[in-house]
Amino acid sequence: MNNKVVYTLFKALLELGFVAVKFNFRGVGQSGGAHDPSDNGAGEAEDVVAVVRAVENQFLSRFDGPPPLLLAGFSFGGAIQAFAAKRLKPQRIIMVAPAVERLNAPPIRSSGAAPETRDIPAVLIIHGDQDNVVSLKSVLDWAAPQELPIVVVPGAEHFFHGRLHILKRIVADWCRS
Numbered sequence: 001m002n003n004k005v006v007y008t009l010f011k012a013l014l015e016l017g018f019v020a021v022k023f024n025f026r027g028v029g030q031s032g033g034a035h036d037p038s039d040n041g042a043g044e045a046e047d048v049v050a051v052v053r054a055v056e057n058q059f060l061s062r063f064d065g066p067p068p069l070l071l072a073g074f075s076f077g078g079a080i081q082a083f084a085a086k087r088l089k090p091q092r093i094i095m096v097a098p099a100v101e102r103l104n105a106p107p108i109r110s111s112g113a114a115p116e117t118r119d120i121p122a123v124l125i126i127h128g129d130q131d132n133v134v135s136l137k138s139v140l141d142w143a144a145p146q147e148l149p150i151v152v153v154p155g156a157e158h159f160f161h162g163r164l165h166i167l168k169r170i171v172a173d174w175c176r177s
Helices: 005-015 042-064 076-088 134-144 164-176
Strands: 068-076 092-096 123-129 150-153
Touching: 005 042, 005 068, 005 092, 005 164, 042 076, 042 134, 068 076, 076 092, 076 150, 092 164, 134 150
Parallel strands: 068 092, 092 123, 123 150
Antiparallel strands: none
């Protein structure tokens, strides 16, 4: 939750006027529970659903109808958003260096699905070309059948050292479009 990439996403979304929440998954930091590597992120997807439901309950009165939902995550958390999206049906998803291969993340879109279809979220994937934690190839292999583009940041490694300003600008520009 206190990672600089997560903080950059959080700050960018707050500045854009989103109700933004960052939290630790189960078993991280002071949070309860424990990560179960055998469930491929199902427990952490439940964490996302629980947080979204709590935030919806707190802020629902500010909206006419269900509020729009944007899910965002980095690395492990980026891949978890693919699992959570199946239940939450967000309008938008931001995935930064998502560990989709490691978690065997499900597709967000069916192969050949028309991007303009209403129930399919808009997806932004951002990855550094120097990432040695989550390979760009693994993300490309996951995204290609879904026809999801990837924004590649030249010179950026997994934690976007010296490139966080670029990450923030990409997110802001995409959210404004």
